Structure formats: structure tokens, C-alpha cells
């Protein structure tokens with residue numbers, strides 16, 4: 001499985017959505033890194049808002065024009081990756097811990113395009129990835145106890161210490177036995193004290209660019225998604 005070239009195919013196709021003069025939100029992750037490379041080559045004349053310090057650094061190094069979210073609270077387009085995408089275009093994001101800002105730039109955009117390799121398409125969310133939850137360090141233990149009533153939470157660590165997000169908070173990854181109502185769970189997690197935001201994104205994605213061995217397929221609705229997934233599953 002050459003998922004790196006599949007990611008690149010999705011990123012390159014989605015880059016074509018960008019027009020000169022647009023204000024475009026950039027998420028983060030390895031697929032978005034490929035998008036930033038494609039944009040620096042194909043679409044240098046738009047203005048970009050990055051959701052993470054790593055995307056911002058790469059975009060700056062490759063010469064993209066950057067601005068802050070405080071300057072443009074209405075974006076023309078946001079392009080981002082995902083850890084899982086279901087047939088309703090609901091997502092799990094935030095494996096890299098940037099989902100809080102990513103949700104903001106998705107909410108603020110007229111259109112949201114998601115770029116993934118085909119292995120990220122699932123019938124039901126939570127099959128392969130836990131749900132990342134950004135929590136306030138002050139309330140860590142209390143919030144983890146509350147999350148344990150919903151699923152199995154684990155504090156994310158790096159080099160033996162808690163992983164710290166760009167916002168200075170911690171990340172807790174929660175496994176659920178079954179996510180049957182993603183929108184309800186998204187709200188329920190966010191109602192807990194100490195939670196900043198979680199990585200379930202519902203009702204935000206408009207279009208999915210799925211990279212695979214033969215290029216990229218653009219998925220615009222549930223029917224197209226399920227047809228593509230069935231074919232992908234039969235290929236293995």
C-alpha cells in the first residue's frame with residue numbers, strides 16, 4: 001500500500017479548488033503537508049490561514065502568503081485531512097492534536113474539502129481511531145474521570161510527558177465500543193468540564209478527495225461514497 005502517493009493524489013486534486021484572491025484555511029497532518037507543497041507550486045496567489053504551527057512553518061518556508069484568523073473570519077474554503085470519514089461525511093480528526101483550531105477554520109469556511117487516502121474511509125466512526133479530546137491541564141484528572149464514564153480514555157504522552165497542543169493544553173484519546181450517533185457524542189463530550197473540543201466533526205465536510213492506486217476520486221454524496229467504498233473493499 002503506497003498511501004503516501006495516494007495522499008499526494010488527493011492533495012493535488014483538491015489544490016485545484018483554490019483560486020487567486022481566495023482566503024483558504026489549511027488544516028494539518030501529513031496529507032496537508034502534501035497539499036501545501038502542491039499549493040506553493042500551483043496556487044501561490046491566494047491567502048492562507050494555518051490551523052497548526054507545523055502547517056504554518058511549512059507554508060511560510062514554501063513561500064505561501066499567510067494571515068491570521070483574526071483578520072478574516074469568513075474563509076472561502078478550508079482544506080484538511082482526517083483520520084476517519086464515514087458515509088455521512090462525519091469525521092474523526094485530531095490525531096495530530098490540532099482539531100480545535102481545525103474545527104474553527106472549518107466552521108468559518110463557505111466550503112470544506114477533506115483530503116484522505118482511501119484507507120481513511122469507514123462505514124462507522126471509531127473503528128480504527130480513538131476520539132482525541134483537548135483538555136485543560138488544570139482539570140486533567142477530573143476530566144479523564146468524566147470521560148471514563150463514556151469510553152476508555154488515555155492521556156497522550158510524548159517522551160514520557162503529556163503531549164502539549166499548540167494551545168498549551170493536553171490531549172486525551174478516547175476509545176468507544178460503538179459510536180452510533182456521532183453528533184450526539186460530539187456534543188456530550190464537549191459538555192464535560194475541562195474539555196476544550198473533541199475530534200468528532202459533524203456536518204462540516206462538503207466534499208471528500210479520496211486518493212488511491214489509480215489517482216483520486218471526488219466523493220460528493222453518501223451514494224457516491226458507499227459505491228466507492230464497496231469497490232475499495234473488494235480490491236482490498
Ligand code: 5RP
Pocket residue numbers: 027028029030031032080081082083092093094095096097098099102
Ligand atoms: C490533525 C488532523 C489530521 O488532519 C489527521 O490526523 C490526518 O493526518 P494525516 O494526514 O497525517 O493522516 O486532524 O489534527
